[in-house]
Amino acid sequence: xxxxxxxxxxxxxxxxxxxxxxxxxxxxxxxxxxxxxxxxxxxxxxxxxxxxxxxxxxxxxxxxxxxxxxxxxxxxxxxxxxxxxxxxxxxxxxxxxxxxxxxxxxxxxxxxxxxxxxxxxxxxxxxxxxxxxxxxxxxxxxxxxxxxxxxxxxxxxxxxxxxxxxxxxxxxxxxxxxxxxxxxxxxxxxxxxxxxxxxxxxxxxxxxxxxxxxxxxxxxxxxxxxxxxxxxxxxxxxxxxxxxxxxxxxxxxxxxxxxxxxxxxxxxxxxxxxxxxxxxxxxxxxxxxxxxxxxxxxxxxxxxxxxxxxxxxxxxxxxxxxxxxxxxxxxxxxxxxxxxxxxxxxxxxxxxxxxxxxxxxxxxxxxxxxxxxxxxxxxxxxxxxxxxxxxxxxxxxxxxxxxxxxxxxxxxxxxxxxxxxxxxxxxxxxxxxxxxxxxxxxxxxxxxxxxxxxxxxxxxxxxxxxxxxxxxxxxxxxxxxxxxxxxxxxxxxxxxxxxxxxxxxxxxxxxxxxxxxxxxxxxxxxxxxxxxxxxxxxxxxxxxxxxxxxxx
Numbered sequence: 001x002x003x004x005x006x007x008x009x010x011x012x013x014x015x016x017x018x019x020x021x022x023x024x025x026x027x028x029x030x031x032x033x034x035x036x037x038x039x040x041x042x043x044x045x046x047x048x049x050x051x052x053x054x055x056x057x058x059x060x061x062x063x064x065x066x067x068x069x070x071x072x073x074x075x076x077x078x079x080x081x082x083x084x085x086x087x088x089x090x091x092x093x094x095x096x097x098x099x100x101x102x103x104x105x106x107x108x109x110x111x112x113x114x115x116x117x118x119x120x121x122x123x124x125x126x127x128x129x130x131x132x133x134x135x136x137x138x139x140x141x142x143x144x145x146x147x148x149x150x151x152x153x154x155x156x157x158x159x160x161x162x163x164x165x166x167x168x169x170x171x172x173x174x175x176x177x178x179x180x181x182x183x184x185x186x187x188x189x190x191x192x193x194x195x196x197x198x199x200x201x202x203x204x205x206x207x208x209x210x211x212x213x214x215x216x217x218x219x220x221x222x223x224x225x226x227x228x229x230x231x232x233x234x235x236x237x238x239x240x241x242x243x244x245x246x247x248x249x250x251x252x253x254x255x256x257x258x259x260x261x262x263x264x265x266x267x268x269x270x271x272x273x274x275x276x277x278x279x280x281x282x283x284x285x286x287x288x289x290x291x292x293x294x295x296x297x298x299x300x301x302x303x304x305x306x307x308x309x310x311x312x313x314x315x316x317x318x319x320x321x322x323x324x325x326x327x328x329x330x331x332x333x334x335x336x337x338x339x340x341x342x343x344x345x346x347x348x349x350x351x352x353x354x355x356x357x358x359x360x361x362x363x364x365x366x367x368x369x370x371x372x373x374x375x376x377x378x379x380x381x382x383x384x385x386x387x388x389x390x391x392x393x394x395x396x397x398x399x400x401x402x403x404x405x406x407x408x409x410x411x412x413x414x415x416x417x418x419x420x421x422x423x424x425x426x427x428x429x430x431x432x433x434x435x436x437x438x439x440x441x442x443x444x445x446x447x448x449x450x451x452x453x454x455x456x457x458x459x460x461x462x463x464x465x466x467x468x469x470x471x472x473x474x475x476x477x478x479x480x481x482x483x484x485x486x487x488x489x490x491x492x493x494x495x496x497x498x499x500x501x502x503x504x505x506x507x508x509x510x511x512x513x514x515x516x517x518x519x520x521x522x523x524x525x526x527x528x529x530x531x532x533x534x535x536x537x538x539x540x541x542x543x544x545x546x547x548x549x550x551x552x
Contacts, residue, residue, distance in 0.1 A: 012036045012128060015056045017047030017073065018089065019065050023112055027060065030117050044068030053081040058127050061106075063090045063097050071101060078105050083134045085127030089114070179277040182263075191272065200256075200279045202248035220245035220253065238262070243280070255284040317384050325377035332370040339363065401436040401548055402444060404478055408470055411448035415456070422456035425465030431472060438548040439525040447518040447529070451482045451541045454515075458486025458539060473544060480543040489531060489539045497531055 014031055018024040019042050028038040039056070041047035044065045051059065059077060063070030070088070077086055088101045088109040098109045107130060108123045179200060182192040193205040201208075201215070208215045219227045223244035239261035246254045260275040342359070354362060412419065412428065419426050437444075455466045464485040473479035489497075498519045515529075522529040527545040534540045 010035055012057050012124070013039070013055050014058045014060060014124070015039045015041065015047065015051055016060045017041045017044060017065070018060065018062045019043060020062070020112075023062075023089075023114070027114065027120070030120070034121070044070070044073040047073060048076050051077060051080060053084055056084065057131060058124060059084060059086045060089055061086050062112075063088060063094055063101060070097070071104060074101055074104055074106060083131065085131055087123050087127060177278070181275050181277065183273050183275065185271060185273060197277075200254065200277070201246060202250055202252070218247050218249070220247055253281075254279055255281045317380065321377055321380045321384070325374055325381070328370055328373040328377065332367065332374070335366050335370065399438055400440065402439045402441045403434075403436050404444070404470060404480070404545065405430050405434050407441055407444045408448055408468070408480065411445050411452055412468075414445075415449060415452050418453065418456055419466065422459050422462065423464060423466050424462045427465060427467045429467075429469045429471075431470060434470060434472060434478060435547045437478060437525065437545045439545070440521075443521045444525070444545075447521050447543065448480070450515070450518050451543070455482050455484035455486070455539075455541070458484045460487065464538075472547070476547050478545045478547055480545075481540060483534050483538060483540045485534075485536070485538040488537055489533055494531060494533075 014036055016024050016027055016038055018027070018040075021042070024040050024042065028040055031038040039050050041050050044067050047059075047061070061070060061073060061077075065073070070090075074086060077084065082105070085107040086101075086105065088098055088106045089112050090098050090109060091112055098106075102109065107127050110119060110123055114120055177196060179196045180192075180194040181190065181197075183190055190209050193208045195205055197203060197205050197208060201218070203215060203218070216224075216227070227242060227244040239259060241257065241259050243255065243257050246256050248254060256277055257280045258275055258277040260273050263272045263274055353359075357365065408428075408430070452466075452468075459466070466485075467481075467483045469479075469481045469483075471479055498516055519529045522543060522545070525545055527543060530542050532540050532542070
């Protein structure tokens, strides 16, 4: 409310307290001539009796009255009203009393006799101006109080709704599996962090709220720089996502995904951001498993195709090898007959030298070379046959009698070159009279080949040995042990050794299928396959199989 917007009243009511009649009447006439009303009091007691603060707007007070001291009258007026203007009318020699009255609340003073009524009009105008300002201020205060009460009621209602909304918000954010948080950007300061952080991060939210660096320092070193910049933003215009690894205080590593979005103020700036952080560890692990399994299945499919191809190649090798063997046998026969003809037709043939070799030396070397060629051809034939048997789809069940010694020797024969290149100390011990087991020759050969290959690949040099032993462990069970002097086996590897696709030879192309399949085969035969660290280093693989019962 502005005072300039209201016009001041032209009619005023003044109370004159003056014991000198001439002055009192003169002043009253002047005021009435100017359109005002004037009440007169010749004494202090009469003045206090006539004073009506709701009607009188100004008091003209003489300090020198016969019945009362002017200061007492001023005090009485102030008891009735602290705002009504009181103008002191005093003689020129009473300045000390005037100053005292002004300090007690008088608004102005005039000296008498009043020779220039313009001074009186000016003093009254100033007094009324002050009175109007006080009145406007009082009305403004009342209006302000009214508005404050209305606004307070509105704020109370709004606050009630906010409290209800906050309660619903807290119920929501405190019961979701994701972490909800609110951050001030500059300077960086956490404003809110939901309690889900304790289960996901292993860190209490009080620690995070105390100092955000208590959270940042747990970020994995691989992602630290990137995630630190992510959480210490200075400005943000659009939502952003980030993935990173987090190291819990217990050492467990969790994959987290955080999404941050700006909270715009009324001025269009973003002093704060909100975020949602979720634990995607299992999702990442599942995706990796699916990806790894897909890759392994593709590789396994390639091996199946390779096995089929190997069987075809083995078949193709057989034809020229068979021809080489027949030719070597034919040359052997021709040499034998030719040598007989030399002895009959050329008695001096013993003195002939061919290729720097005498006939006596040729008699020794040529048959040896031919027998070597025939033996090598037989070796090729046996290897090819084993490859064909190994690659052939096994349609037999596990109810056939199987000579385990033959299976073991076939596996060693098939891996002859690999074992020869891996070690100079291959020891094979087979107990005589080993009884048969009930099962599949081909499947058991697959297991033995896999175990022998693992043993060979574990050796670091050819001085390390492989020790194979086949014996009867008990009246009802055979035992095959393959012990290598290689790198050994750790407890962690031992725990997962039969898991599908688990391998320590990933870089070398290993699939991790061999031992898993081998265990399945041995289990199907009613036996057991196990591994353990060898006493003098290396690894011991043990296969036990039930002996086939014979009907009496």
